[in-house]
Amino acid sequence: MAAKIRVTWPDGPVCGICFTTALRTRGSCPNCGQDRLLPGKNSDGYDICRDCAGITTNMTCEGCGAETERFRAGHCIRCVLRADLDALLHPHTPPDLSLKRLIGVLAGAGRPESVYTWMRGANTKELLIRLGTRSIALTHESFDALPGSRSVEYLREMLVHHGMLPDRDRQLAAFERWLATRIQDLAATPPIQAPIERFARWHHLKRLRQLASPGKSLNTAVRSAKQEITESGKFLGWLLAEHGLTIHGLKQAHLNQYLSEGPSTRYAIRTFIVWLIKNKEVARLDMPHRYAATKPLITQQQRLALIRHCIESTASPVGFRVAGLILLLFGQPVGKIAALKCLDLQPLPEGLHLSLGNVPVLVPAQIAPMFWDYLHDRPNQQTGNGASRWLFPGTMPGQHIHADAMMGQLRALGIDLGGARNTALRSLVQELPPTLVANALGYSYQIIHKHGADAGVPMAGYAGKGALPR
Template structure:
């Protein structure tokens, strides 16, 4: 491909098509194919001012035309209308908000590519044939995958579905599917344990805004451990009523990976007199963190986050928050623009309930990141690190992998940041500040060689 700027490789050609920028001469968002003598990048119309410009057949504006002699925006509007309408031209009034969300992108090229290639777009086209039947229950009945998740987020962003706690919904739907596959005698026990113990507690945490994706995975693991335990009882020809402590010890030894996860079910069954009195599984000994960084390495990585413009902004922000405040990725991905506040002198980030002052470089980085997201049409979500699905945060596991690829792993840095914080803060203060268990903070404090019992005693005396 040859442009006025010179030969262009296929990769750069596709990148230019998907990332229109402001022409330095006319100021319009265009595909930039030429340069001015002083190095400014310009569009086709400005590169060839003596030629008659190409006009869109729909809006009659000069444009970089796509097949059908339409500009990218008019092409997108036509394709969205064709996807969402029964006859290819007339939109149902109830689908207008969805059409607006899809066609109102500041950069139409990625949406055009999504309409052309994505399974989610094909699924959406199938579902909108009956818009009156679109609800969360209808989507829950479909096979759950990336396409279903994306379509649900899109419909929620458009206001066609009410928002809900998706992590809680994942737990409830997974539990229902799992119970349906169990033998009757197992389902009789697992159903009340799951619904009245696990899910009820999850609902309470969700109401407080504290039910994370990691919490959902942990609750599912507890239910799976209970099912595995009952299956083991069947193979041993035991029942809960005939179970002895020796049997339970054999189970715990033979299932080290499930040992801790089975404790909630054993306690639940004992509290309801489904087992003999006094049967227990002890928690395995707590493993102290083993991954740390030396101080020089820790601060060198922090300097990279704050100063290296070659790193992606999401990597710089997440890695800096870990190294400065020991925040877990599960909490970082839930941060939104509403957690940021500015005054005349400082920018504050509210963690749980407590605002902390951000370093000026990190504050500017976050402001620029949010401004860039707004320019690319993500202002509706306002997550600091939005996910691929509209209205959803970034997946913490995927973000962790990305940090590793850029040489900024999370676990060792967070452990080190915890130790650094405990040099100045009592464990109870740190646990309240960043939302970790007091027991975890105490373990780190013990490793750091600090003893805060005098502080706790003084705090208790002051309250009394």
């Protein structure tokens, strides 16, 4: 199982992996003091330059002259990337500044080998060829017309991230495409399609467009809209199949029967029913809210043990441990944690602060270095996602990590998401006035006051509106 020997240098035989590692070690040579590649070792085990080590292997790119590993035909990986991309994209015939910039972004990535592998994939290569022949224009409309795939969305988001396509809300655009498909699927049953289309467009789509703003995540709002539209369609299908009625024949008895005979997800039709009543499409009906029978909780001892685990564990990536601490200490929803920006971590004279509500909250001194180190060494920025503004960058350029991916990792840390959040909030309202907690953590006063009541906080603790002291 020994690695295959690639070269033999004065300090011994070198396998392929060690060869690549050696040609990526750079710094000041302790023997001659020059700042250059340090592939060799001296008698004390320190990394030294090629000349001081007596290495004769050629390590100079014939294209750019850089001292580095020669990837192909005497050229480094970056020169190879530029040549291959130039052949695919033809940025000079006719001249296209955006394509020239795309070549520069890809060839200048922190991990060019990954870019080389990515662009050789069949789907990606076809997209690049079509960009080069100009059969795909650099517009969102052109990308929307392509069959949906991760390759298409990855390239699109890379172009947006680096300013070669105009920015737009990705979640809103995806919802619009989903909605068009959903309405088309209902075309065979006009009595269902018509009210669902009106509800979806006039209520949900209008609301999502109003909510959309730079840096704001629509993940939760889009999820809720999809569920309400889907469940409302199911309800109309049931009403037609079971009673032969359209929405205009709906009575209270039908509504009661539907809610009582099925799962709790049926209560997601409430917004639809309220919208119908408001628009005078049905008579006034009693549509109850659905409240959870209990709130999940963990014990304070379990919460403290999880906090310690997030601080001390080395088995999980530090980013997810930082996310776990934000959940366990400040009771934040995972969707909001995933959408935090780098600017939300602020070094102030009193210490490192995190912006969650109206005023920044202090990150405990014991974990502040962990947060600070993570901020300056975030993952997923070595290919098309460099200089990401997100505290938790995703694998898609310009996007933060998806909330579902973060949820899975936090559960792998042993965290009961709902229980941890509720226990954290109850602990905070027992220590501080609920209104101050609401201001600091970005919650509504009603939600935090409810947690205060559940925790048995006396009414004297319900101070007026204010800010949590720094």
